[in-house]
Amino acid sequence: MAETMHIAAVLGPARLATGADTRAALNLFPSPTQFLFRGAKHACEAASVPLGFPLPVTPCRAAVNGKRAALWLGPDEWLLVAPADQAVPLQAAFVAALEGQPYSLVDVSHRNTAMMLQGKDATLVLNAGCPLDFNQSAFPVGMCTRTILGKATVIIWRQEAQTFHVNTWRSFAPYVWDFMIEARTRL
Secondary structure, three states: OHHHHHHHHHHHHHHHHHHHOOOOEEEEOOOOEEEEEEEOHHHHHHHHHHHOOOOOOOOOEEEEEOOEEEEEEEOOEEEEEEOHHHHHHHHHHHHHHOOOOOEEEEEOOOOEEEEEEEOOOHHHHHHOOOOOOOOOOOOOOOEEEEEEEOOEEEEEEEEEOOEEEEEEEHHHHHHHHHHHHHHHHOO
């Protein structure tokens, strides 16, 4: 929650008020717990226990169970997302489940900011600064990837047909926010 308040303070009320366009609504996501997890097959199997579901092994796909998600970012890398109040118990559960396994688990909650872009023109806004094909046949619901938006690194996850979770580093958040607002005004 402190992260959301920090970004809201950086963006300011005037910038945040522009998020209400129904063609491509842009809103800050409440700051969740986020871990970057890296590990080989046995570590992944062990990590699935505290997470409550298997990590996705299909490239660029997310697995979701309730309010927890795991996004495949690379052959041995996942972004794990859970509600903010689960940070400490989830980390402790990972450490216990992964004992004796080589792995990396880094809490990046403080570093990342999440935004939600939704509406019939959401793909047009993303394509203003990202070269990916966001047609549903090429980028279906559940797909996620690390890419660029303008000059910033982002993770884009399609949660529903017209809903995208856009995750970026806190230092890039004002740029990414303003980029999407500007792209939306040019539709």
